Amino acid sequence: MNDVPLVITVDGPAGSGKSTVAKALANRLGLSYLDTGALYRAIAWHLNNHGISAVEGETLTNALEALSITLGKQGVCVGGHNVTSLIRSPEVDGVVSCYAALPSVRRKLLDLQRRQAILPGIVADGRDMGTVVFPCASCKFFLIATPEIRTQRRVKEIRERGETVSYQEVLEGIRERDRIDSERAEAPLRKPENSLEIDTSGMSIEEVVSRMYEIVANVVSL
Numbered sequence: 001m002n003d004v005p006l007v008i009t010v011d012g013p014a015g016s017g018k019s020t021v022a023k024a025l026a027n028r029l030g031l032s033y034l035d036t037g038a039l040y041r042a043i044a045w046h047l048n049n050h051g052i053s054a055v056e057g058e059t060l061t062n063a064l065e066a067l068s069i070t071l072g073k074q075g076v077c078v079g080g081h082n083v084t085s086l087i088r089s090p091e092v093d094g095v096v097s098c099y100a101a102l103p104s105v106r107r108k109l110l111d112l113q114r115r116q117a118i119l120p121g122i123v124a125d126g127r128d129m130g131t132v133v134f135p136c137a138s139c140k141f142f143l144i145a146t147p148e149i150r151t152q153r154r155v156k157e158i159r160e161r162g163e164t165v166s167y168q169e170v171l172e173g174i175r176e177r178d179r180i181d182s183e184r185a186e187a188p189l190r191k192p193e194n195s196l197e198i199d200t201s202g203m204s205i206e207e208v209v210s211r212m213y214e215i216v217a218n219v220v221s222l
């Protein structure tokens with residue numbers, strides 16, 4: 001029996017399908033799913049709600065030091081509050097990239113993310129999973145899709161929650177997040193070395209998951 005957790009990373013821009021396929025792949029492999037975007041969203045929600053702006057400095061350092069953040073089966077908790085249902089709002093969408101670009105925010109989350117890699121293993125989705133957090137992962141994927149397809153997926157997801165949103169507004173938000181996530185100095189969104197890129201634009205969820213499953217099965221001989 002293997003006593004080292006299997007780590008599979010799934011990176012890519014917003015709306016590339018990462019979370020849906022990472023969750024499904026984890027299920028199929030009997031592994032846990034790690035949603036690192038939820039951690040960045042929870043911190044962004046908390047700081048934004050406390051009027052702490054996205055700039056490095058003493059105020060931010062003190063706020064982060066005092067902040068407890070946990071991730072479990074029930075979702076993500078900050079300062080003892082379960083914020084899972086609050087972190088997918090357009091408001092958080094609009095500010096999260098600015099907080100996620102801050103080195104002190106990323107430092108705060110690094111160990112927490114690594115500690116989630118427990119037996120039998122995890123499928124971790126984010127922007128720097130294969131590059132920074134789990135550089136020695138057994139299998140690395142990089143998912144992409146056109147901005148228009150990613151926008152359509154995001155609009156569908158928001159409308160299914162009963163919220164109203166315009167296509168143009170979401171497209172602009174996605175372009176802006178792509179820009180901030182890729183241009184930041186600390187752990188920018190990049191295709192990890194030795195990762196397999198999959199363009200999910202014309203593919204169904206099942207097709208993407210099956211393709212990934214076959215690749216993992218080959219690499220780790222399931």
Ligand code: DC
Nearest residue numbers: 014036037040096097100126127128
């Ligand atoms: O995957 P998501 O849309 O829930 O991510 C929300 C934001 O958090 C996104 O703008 C980029 C940031 N993020 C990050 O910088 N690093 C990660 N590992 C995960 C998310």
